[in-house]
Amino acid sequence: MKELPELYREQFPYSAPPRILFDGIEVPAALPSDIFITDTTFRDGQQARPPYTVKQIETLFDFLHRLSGPRGVIRQSEFFLYTKKDRDAAYACMEKGYLFPEVTSWIRAVKQDFALVKEMGIKETGILTSISDYHIHLKLGMSREQAMKQYLDVVTAALEAGIRPRCHLEDITRADMKGMVIPFVRKLVELSEESGIPVKVRLCDTMGLGVSYPGAMLPRSVPRIIHCLRTETGITSDLLEWHGHNDFYKVLTNAATAWLYGVGGINGTLLGFGERTGNTPIEALLIEYMGLTGDTSVDTTIITEIAEYFARELNYQVPPMTPFIGSQINVTSAGIHADGVVKNEEIYNIFDTGALLNRPLGVHVTDKAGSAGVAFWVNQRLGLGGDERIDKRHEGIQRMTVWVAEQYKDGRTTSLSDVELLVAAKEYLPEFFEGESEAAAGEATGTDTLLP
Structure with missing residues (x-):
């Protein structure tokens, strides 16, 4: 009998805005002792604007390094590797020798893409591992079993090459936690323990559907997604990242909620550039990080320098009401x-x-x-x-x-x-x-x- 996709039609009718349903189940907060930021300005961020030149990427990478501060708040920055320009930019940033942010890459879950990572000498790569039935069934035309096998084969190949894999669980806020997400992450934890190499998991709220409300139901509840993974798979906070989109104006709230409930890293972009409505702005994450930790070691005036660079060199006119960088903020x-x-x-x-x-x-x-x-x-x-x-x-x-x-x-x-x-x-x-x-x-x- 053919496997039927779980599309959660009671929450995602498509003919109307998504429903926010509640079952009253609440989970405890668990803010990690070490929280951090990762960057996707040169990957997701470039999908929403004219591509940066190699020189522009170098300059923005320098800004990210300065903004990381002495504690390396911005740990990593990910790059495409598909064109010569992408690879030239990644090489140029690697040659700077910065400890933070570390240069990482992003590939699809196919082995020929993995060869690019090995050739570049990059130590960690993101791997697209679409996790909802919207993607597995309707986009890839696979069963869950087939998708999981393909994903695990590529992860295993990365581990055999001594490269840290980072699995991007695309569309997690429409995914079946019990039936697909938790079994897959358990397999990743097992592979990590067997190899001695950390396997990271990035939770991708691809459509911005996550909600932070107490008692909200899965799969949209950000607190419960994270709580389930931490308690039912054994994965630790330092191996969990959150990647959000702003389709429903919730991108920063969901990111902060992910931190509060046990995710170590939040992935964002400079000025929030990203597909459709954008990703979590790194400048906003930095201010939120400072509010949660009390860490004032970062020179926040660099935020203004970055915004001025976008206006001056990239011809981007910042909307005047934009928090922290718009002309009207104060x-x-x-x-x-x-x-x-x-x-x-x-x-x-x-x-x-x-x-x-x-x-x-x-x-x-x-x-x-x-x-x-x-x-x-x-x-x-x-x-x-x-x-x-x-x-x-x-x-x-x-x-x-x-x-x-x-x-x-x-x-x-x-x-x-x-x-x-x-x-x-x-x-x-x-x-x-x-x-x-x-x-x-x-x-x-x-x-x-x-x-x-």
């Missing part, structure tokens, strides 16, 4: 917010963005900014703080505020530029702006000069 437009920031910047700033991201607070001056917003811009432009700040009640500030309001009488909707504001400031506060040129206006305020 820029206020409302007068009442600006008034609060003048009193104490912690009131409306997520953390010290000036110190941690090299992104000082900014303000958009519009008719909504009020005298507080105007005063904030002037004081920031002049570098005045504490008792040296010009009060919003200063006559010049008040007159400049009236001027700002007048600019909007004919229906203007855009904020005033730094050049416009400097011209007005020189008129209404001349004693503070002697010798200033309009060309220098954008150099200090930051509201128009950070990321476009």
Whole structure:
């Protein structure tokens, strides 16, 4: 009798958004003592944008190395090996001799692909091991038994060559845990114990279907997927990774949840580039990592350097509302917010963005900014703080505020530029702006000069 695929139609009707069902079963959290990040910017990340040149890959790899910090928070970076350019890029990054991130590769579960890894001298490779019946039956046209045999043959070949295999369990959030995932991972643990070589398992939430909610049912429950693997296969946290997608806006939440319930590594990409809606942004993972561990050894200002590189060299315009890297992350437009920031910047700033991201607070001056917003811009432009700040009640500030309001009488909707504001400031506060040129206006305020 032909094996029928398990498609979980009660959760994935296809004719409607996926259902989130609950059975009330909850599992305990188990945050590992050592959590880390891995990178797939040059593999999954390149599937969602124009391919990087070898030189661009080298530069981004240098950024990843710097962002890894002294503790090597970003442990590995994976590469395609199929074209000469892919191989040239991998070689160039390997030749840098960095301990972190380690260069790894990615192949399909076929032996001819494995030959590429041996030729390159790479010590670890990812292997595509699609795990749901959507992939095994509907894409590959195999039975579970046939798929498992093929996967295990390639893993065995890797072990015989002394190479660490990393099995990518594609589409795990639509997979049968009891019937396929757990038996397969048990086999991998056995092979690892027999060979003495660690076999890693990457849990791939390929469609972004994972949920973090307590009591949610398998196969969508991130906590229960991880708990089942840890308790029923014997695999350890250091050999588990999570790889998510953002199809349902859950990519960072699911990644953090995976850490909390026992996964050691989270896989992501710079700026979140990845198929369809993207992968977990590495810059977001780094901030989450710091929040969970208290580790402040990483120079987070590198995040801003990376975003500026994408804008300058790769012609990527970061959406302004993007957390940590967008131009709006710490820029206020409302007068009442600006008034609060003048009193104490912690009131409306997520953390010290000036110190941690090299992104000082900014303000958009519009008719909504009020005298507080105007005063904030002037004081920031002049570098005045504490008792040296010009009060919003200063006559010049008040007159400049009236001027700002007048600019909007004919229906203007855009904020005033730094050049416009400097011209007005020189008129209404001349004693503070002697010798200033309009060309220098954008150099200090930051509201128009950070990321476009």
